Amino acid sequence: xxxxxxxxxxxxxxxxxxxxxxxxxxxxxxxLEKHRSLGIVGESxxxxxxxxxxxxxxxxxxxxxxxxxxxxxxxxxxSENYHLRRQVQMVFQNPYLSLFPHMTIGKNIEEPLRLxxxxxKQTRKSIVLNLMEQVGIPHYYYNSFPHxxxxxxxxxxxxxxxxxxxxxxxxxxEPVSSLDVSIQAQILNLLLELKKEKNLSYIFIAHDLAVVExxxxxxxxxxxGVLVEFAQTxxxxxxxxxxxxxxxLKSVPVIGGEILNITISGEIPSPLNPPSGCPFHPRCSxxxxxxxxxxxxxxxxxxxxxxxxxxx
Amino acid sequence: MEYLLEIKNLKxxxxxKEGIVKAVNGISYGLKKGETVSIVGESxxxxxxxxxxxxxxxxxxxxxxxxxxxxxxxxxxxxxxKMRKIRGNNISMIFQDPMSSLNPTIxxxxxxxxxxxxxHKVSKNEARHKTIQILTEVGIPSAKxxxxxxxxxxxxxxxxRVMIAMALxxxxxxxxxxxxxxxxxxxxxxxxxxxxxKIQEKRGTSVILITHNLxxxxxxxxxIIVMYGGRIVEKATTxxxxxxxxxxxxxxxLNSxxxxxxxxxxxxxxxxPPNLRELEEVGCPFAKRCGKKMSRCEEENPPRIELxxxxxxxxxxxx
Numbered sequence: 287x288x289x290x291x292x293x294x295x296x297x298x299x300x301x302x303x304x305x306x307x308x309x310x311x312x313x314x315x316x317x318l319e320k321h322r323s324l325g326i327v328g329e330s331x332x333x334x335x336x337x338x339x340x341x342x343x344x345x346x347x348x349x350x351x352x353x354x355x356x357x358x359x360x361x362x363x364x365s366e367n368y369h370l371r372r373q374v375q376m377v378f379q380n381p382y383l384s385l386f387p388h389m390t391i392g393k394n395i396e397e398p399l400r401l402x403x404x405x406x407k408q409t410r411k412s413i414v415l416n417l418m419e420q421v422g423i424p425h426y427y428y429n430s431f432p433h434x435x436x437x438x439x440x441x442x443x444x445x446x447x448x449x450x451x452x453x454x455x456x457x458x459x460e461p462v463s464s465l466d467v468s469i470q471a472q473i474l475n476l477l478l479e480l481k482k483e484k485n486l487s488y489i490f491i492a493h494d495l496a497v498v499e500x501x502x503x504x505x506x507x508x509x510x511g512v513l514v515e516f517a518q519t520x521x522x523x524x525x526x527x528x529x530x531x532x533x534x535l536k537s538v539p540v541i542g543g544e545i546l547n548i549t550i551s552g553e554i555p556s557p558l559n560p561p562s563g564c565p566f567h568p569r570c571s572x573x574x575x576x577x578x579x580x581x582x583x584x585x586x587x588x589x590x591x592x593x594x595x596x597x598x
Numbered sequence: 599m600e601y602l603l604e605i606k607n608l609k610x611x612x613x614x615k616e617g618i619v620k621a622v623n624g625i626s627y628g629l630k631k632g633e634t635v636s637i638v639g640e641s642x643x644x645x646x647x648x649x650x651x652x653x654x655x656x657x658x659x660x661x662x663x664x665x666x667x668x669x670x671x672x673x674x675x676x677x678x679x680k681m682r683k684i685r686g687n688n689i690s691m692i693f694q695d696p697m698s699s700l701n702p703t704i705x706x707x708x709x710x711x712x713x714x715x716x717x718h719k720v721s722k723n724e725a726r727h728k729t730i731q732i733l734t735e736v737g738i739p740s741a742k743x744x745x746x747x748x749x750x751x752x753x754x755x756x757x758x759r760v761m762i763a764m765a766l767x768x769x770x771x772x773x774x775x776x777x778x779x780x781x782x783x784x785x786x787x788x789x790x791x792x793x794x795x796k797i798q799e800k801r802g803t804s805v806i807l808i809t810h811n812l813x814x815x816x817x818x819x820x821x822i823i824v825m826y827g828g829r830i831v832e833k834a835t836t837x838x839x840x841x842x843x844x845x846x847x848x849x850x851x852l853n854s855x856x857x858x859x860x861x862x863x864x865x866x867x868x869x870x871p872p873n874l875r876e877l878e879e880v881g882c883p884f885a886k887r888c889g890k891k892m893s894r895c896e897e898e899n900p901p902r903i904e905l906x907x908x909x910x911x912x913x914x915x916x917x
Binding site: 330438439466467468470472475493494496497499500523524533536537538539541544545551554 | 783795814851853859
């Protein structure tokens, strides 16, 4: 069996809002093997970005644990954390906001190297130029500032910066959703190339299923803080089992398609006021009595295909 | 049939300190009653500015030239006072972000009936009655109670329904929707698209839909216009567009969209969209990124090639 890079163990994150708990992530567990890419899809408010921040150890969990290369990201000592952090990097949706506007492109990419005391000034520069080449940013931008670049180019810089410390895992949070389609395709192809070349593992968060399919080996579907389905990309798309995944797939606009009479109504409920039982039951057309009372747990019903639904 | 709206050689330029931004560079199209046309293109293609020019919702330093014939009259000859009688009355518009287009301090019901009262169409009582009716029509449950609520009490999809209600209450001839579903989740997007089409069929409203999503465009419209660098590069019925897309940019766009379960690898269009300040007056705006560029592409404007009455492409390849 392949080595496991990431273990997420029943992790929960509740935020206090007034006297209530906002259950952003409510018990998520999965393992990710090395060199694989996991896509996480879900609508706004499903908790996918909070999950990413938990995996990075940026926020403490309310419950549960996240292990990176076997070590808990929440329980490590400061110096251990320093080394662990090198193994996982993140790329965000808005590249302009995630780059330092007062630093040149070169300095932006160099920053993680400097913080980790890697190389001398000279060797760092050659590393940076090399990274710029890998992500397709011409060398003459070395002394330019982020605002002089287009959105697609800025995202390439953010990717170069994430690669600087040679991490094993990169988390992408909606990396292409602010980009035009022709640029989006360029970035997606770049991500596939880099993954192959450098043997990386990815967690790829997006709301666009077609984009997720393009880069992921596995897909996890999130709804109101829980995983409702988890499977190999092909299995999930060809044989979606959870009613929510099925409607999600039907809702994706298709070129030349018809507007179907979608059976789903309403929107994702507020995580401050989650429904009892299965979080999807108010919108589900296969609802049974048990669904309103008992929360289904994620279980494997076929090899590598898990769902959380009382129907199975 | 007569055109409801006919755009002739529309040019919109902005005079800025750094030079002239040529956002729209001579576009022409017509729209009949009850038809839906989608204008697709990437950021900077001029798609939004072209419709804001129709509504004249642009800053004073914008120079609009050409003709915008609406119901037989050129809107560009109208002064501000006359234009105000058109907006929200004959032509309505909905925007991408419903939260920033609604007034957060005014109750939903008040905001929806504003166009009716402003244009002195009905009495206050009647307006209230009509508002509740239309709220129900756009799928907002318990409309009577919702009438007295504020925008923050509505979810994103519900707010967009409110915007649609507001746009339609004065029964306009033309509805302009600028990326109406872009900020919504897919399941909600499907609901809103369904709603727009249902209402259009019922009322016979003409619709201009601005979108970057080609799939959405093909699903809801009769015609598709593809814009690039402020010009129309291709115009066709949706059927023709699906069967035989021709312009290299259209083809590039179609090949760079990931399609669910297709397993195709994405071909990319090299380079970046053009800088609208540096656009050349002559030549095809797409030439720099085009794989099929010929020498004349940068020297002469591309010809207008009519493949059928409805399918037009601006490209030397098809001469």
